Amino acid sequence: MIRACVGLGSNRDDPPARIDQACAALEVLPQTRLRARSRLWRTPAWGPLPQADYLNAAVALDTALAPRALLDALLAIEREAGRDRAREQRWGPRRLDLDLLLYGGQRLEEPGLNVPHPRLAERAFVLLPLADIDPSLLVPGAGTVAELLGRVDCAGCVPWVAPA
Numbered sequence: 001m002i003r004a005c006v007g008l009g010s011n012r013d014d015p016p017a018r019i020d021q022a023c024a025a026l027e028v029l030p031q032t033r034l035r036a037r038s039r040l041w042r043t044p045a046w047g048p049l050p051q052a053d054y055l056n057a058a059v060a061l062d063t064a065l066a067p068r069a070l071l072d073a074l075l076a077i078e079r080e081a082g083r084d085r086a087r088e089q090r091w092g093p094r095r096l097d098l099d100l101l102l103y104g105g106q107r108l109e110e111p112g113l114n115v116p117h118p119r120l121a122e123r124a125f126v127l128l129p130l131a132d133i134d135p136s137l138l139v140p141g142a143g144t145v146a147e148l149l150g151r152v153d154c155a156g157c158v159p160w161v162a163p164a
Helices: 015-027 067-080 124-133 145-149
Strands: 002-010 032-037 041-043 054-063 097-103 108-110 113-115
Touching: 002 015, 002 067, 002 124, 015 032, 015 054, 015 067, 041 124, 054 124, 067 097, 067 113, 097 113, 097 124, 124 145
Parallel strands: none
Antiparallel strands: 002 054, 002 097, 032 054, 041 054, 108 113
16 A cells, blocks of 8 residues: 545535545545545635635545556546536636645656646645645655745635634
């Protein structure tokens, strides 16, 4: 079994429910166990389009799935949630975004599959949830999550609190 970390995000169509549904789908992947889940973080959207803030989270999985098989499973979960990567604008609003962030201590560069995620070290919306799981987690070639978090702008990123 390999420890893999997945980032989750949503800013459309009931983001808390979308992330809960994705976590439920991850829990039933073959040869995979969900080991830890971060709290939800409200983070500012960025990119070319004005859009709602995101909710972001991360999970740690123990899996026997190969990296490509795990990525394919993540993409299938996105499609089931209504995401159409071919039609959406890059960095635009989305129902669900699942990113394979880490796969053990491995570094992989294949067409369509880069681990650690190429921009993980630059993104507070990824690092904050990972820090909830394990701030000492090592990002190969970059440092620990806590070290990386100390180098990014976390302005506007706050733990999400469900409306009363």
